[in-house]
Amino acid sequence: MEIHEAIEKRHSVRSYLDKSIPADIISQLNHEITECNRESGLHIQLVTGEPEAFSGFMAHYGKFSGVRNYIALIGRKTADLDEKIGYYGERIAIKAQQLGLNTCWVAMTFSKKKSRCIVNKGEKLVCVLSLGYGKTQGIAHKSKPMEQLCAVSGKMPEWFRKGMESVMLAPTAMNQQKFLFSLNAENVTVKSTGGFYSKVDLGIVQYHFEVGSGRKIFGTAFHKNI
Known part of the structure; x- marks a missing residue:
């Protein structure tokens, strides 16, 4: 899928099928994450087959279901951390869309304590991208003029x-x-x-x-x- 098409088709998806991501897709996604980390100095990580971060009340409140994979958006605590997380996180989200996967930006409605990722001293887990094969492709959001x-x-x-x-x-x-x-x-x-x-x-x-x-x-x- 070409990148402009991926941007048009990517919508937030909160409910996912019980379907594993093939190894070749994981490899391509990890390659993109490695490139983003190399360019940015971030510590973004892909976590697969892990349901605990989205198993609690907050995930239910956020209407998430079937989330077993996510991308942990992590970096050193600097003044520009959030902005870098947004830029490179969206780059990865669009790559995931190109690979036939669905995503959703998640800031509050998941458990940071249960997340299976490595947050080193001086780093911060800002948010995550839920990831997988959506039960739907989501719907377009309304935009201001x-x-x-x-x-x-x-x-x-x-x-x-x-x-x-x-x-x-x-x-x-x-x-x-x-x-x-x-x-x-x-x-x-x-x-x-x-x-x-x-x-x-x-x-x-x-x-x-x-x-x-x-x-x-x-x-x-x-x-x-x-």
Whole structure:
């Protein structure tokens, strides 16, 4: 599945079939995780065949069922940790979609204590991605109009519009979409407008913007107002 198609088709899925992920799919996903960790310095881990993290009341409250696999999004406690987790976590989520799997971002409704992952001293488990073969493919979330999510000085270039179209498909905490992209000449900035897990959301939407626009904005080439 091509990456733009994967972004269009990926929706949050909370209920999963009792179906194991084949070894070749796990290998490809682990390769992507290794590359993300190498680039970012994060400590992201794939956990398979482990139902305990989603066996308690909070998972039931969050309407999760059948979750036996997840991706633990972990990194050193730095000022940009949440943003990096959002960017690279979404990159992995889209890769999973390309491999025929379904995912959901999970921040609160799972048990960190029961999670079977390694969190070293100085690190933090920010959130996880539930993973597996969904009972459904999920449904598209509603989006705010593009003009509420960005501000452009002058005529909007086509590359920026495509970037924003991809951003509108991005998952955010409670579907809050509390961010604003701005374009002044060729300079793109983005800022949070508040809300839960807003820095994670910033990382997610930056990844989507890059895929849609074809322009690298995350990291040193990206000027942020946060």
